[in-house]
Amino acid sequence: MKKQVIVATDSGANLPQTLIEKYDIQVIPLWVQIGDRSYRDGVDIQPLEFFRRLREKVGRMATSQPSLGEFLEFYRGLRERAEGVVAVHLVGRYSGVLNVARAAAAELAPFPIEVIDSGNIAMAEGFAVLVAARAAEAGASLREVVERVKAVVPRIDLVAMVDSLEYAVRGGRLASAARLLDSLLNIKPLVRIHNGELGVISQARTRAKGLRRMVEELAEKVGDAPCHVAVLYSDAVEEAERLRDEIVARLRCVEVHFLPVAPVLGVHAGPGAVGLAFYAGE
Secondary structure, three states, X not given: OOEOOEEEEEHHHOOOHHHHHHOOOEEEOOEEEXXXXXXXXXXXXXXXXXXXXXXXXXXXEEEEOOOHHHHHHHHHHHHOOEOOEEEEEOOHHHOOHHHHXXXXXXXXXXXXXXXXXXXXXXXXXXXXXXXXXXXXXXOOOHHHHHHHHHHHHHHOEEEEEOOOOHHHHHOOOOHHHHHHHHHHOOOEEEEEEEOOEEEEEEEEOOHHHHHHHHHHHHHHHHOOOOEEEEEEEEOOHHHHHHHHHHHHHHOOEEEEEEEEOOHHHHHHHOOOEEEEEEEEOO
16 A cells, blocks of 8 residues: 655665665665766765775765656656655755656656755755654555655754865865865864755864854753754774764753764765764654
């Protein structure tokens, strides 16, 4: 029997495999290029292998979205399994994923595919996906699932400390910040993505100060409310573990996820990045 609503996303949501399987979330992989070879994110290459190659500087790295044909094949497969699809994808302002997804959905009309801009990346995108998946599992209609996702997107934040803006600028995701590079060489930039807007929000002289600032940013935003948190890291697992432990001890966490950055995101974050995706509320 077909499901009423099936939830889809892309590998940029950085979801733990356990949650993908638990909620039957369908994921289309993005592409990672290393040198002259292309890999499906999370399928042909995993985080440990990716960061090993990044450290070794084995070749130029870049990312790209699936083609229209890939999206059509992906959505057609979902059409066989559900009455409708809610597809939550990578922030539209900094990626072409959303446009291709919408073009594919339009070609498959009148089959209902609601494509939603998560306004974010990594588990900040993933939390929007989880809201959709949990609503669908509880029996919500297509319209109800869409409304719940759109209501939560403006509440979700991602704050990250990167070791250098070099990778973000080189990958085109922070090109507007290129002029800051010279002045930032000896500090640790903190970046924030919220509701489709990305920018540098703070500067820290040391990694320890940067991590403290991230926790303060989280605590300021959620206050005493119950919160959903994901701790993400690229080749900085020990720091991320300490960050997670402090957050668990200090805040009222509904759920805490701890996971490496997906390769498609690691291309732009570079090694040594640590991030927090979060929102307040049950």
